[in-house]
Amino acid sequence: MKFELPRLPFEINALEPYISGKTLEYHHKKHYQVYVTNLNKLIKGTKFEDKDFETIIKVAEGPLFNNAALAWSHAFYFSALKPGNNNIIKGPFLDAVKGCFGSARFFKETFAKSTLALLGSGWVWLVLNSKGSMEIINENNAGNPLRRGLTPLLTCDMWEHAYYLDYQNRISDYVEAYWKLIDWELIEKRYNDAR
Ligand SMILES: [Fe+2]
Incomplete structure (x- = not known):
């Protein structure tokens, strides 16, 4: 078999109470x-x-x-998920986020708004464009930014199977919880590697 299912990089309960x-x-x-x-x-x-x-x-x-x-x-x-709720954007990547979005707060708000704008199953992505700037884009169903020549840095799974057992229709609560779990050091590494 060519492709295999990677193991989760943490225990199955490690993301609780945010993702069960x-x-x-x-x-x-x-x-x-x-x-x-x-x-x-x-x-x-x-x-x-x-x-x-x-x-x-x-x-x-x-x-x-x-x-x-x-x-x-x-x-x-x-x-890109990491147990705990102390994951924050800091250091040089915080400067990069401020340069592209104005502030970490506006970045988070823009990302959250994008999750609400997505109708049906899909993914919200943080990507690096060909100008070296970060953008937030939505893709429906299996859509992937690689197809548009963009470099993915982060993605939030917005298919119902990702959150329905824990959050039902409370999409904002899922995204708020997801945000606490993001391994920003990995995202910064992806950003640096792509530039
Ligand atoms: Fe999924």
């Missing part, structure tokens, strides 16, 4: 696993069999694109 172990149990072991399994089935016998995620996401269409993008985006989402 039950949500992670379903989200990681069931939903995410389905995309990986489907992707492995779909690439068999195609020109994508030996290609990496980035190539498949940029070029493939239909179910192959959907499952590759969803598998990649889930890895990207889970890897």
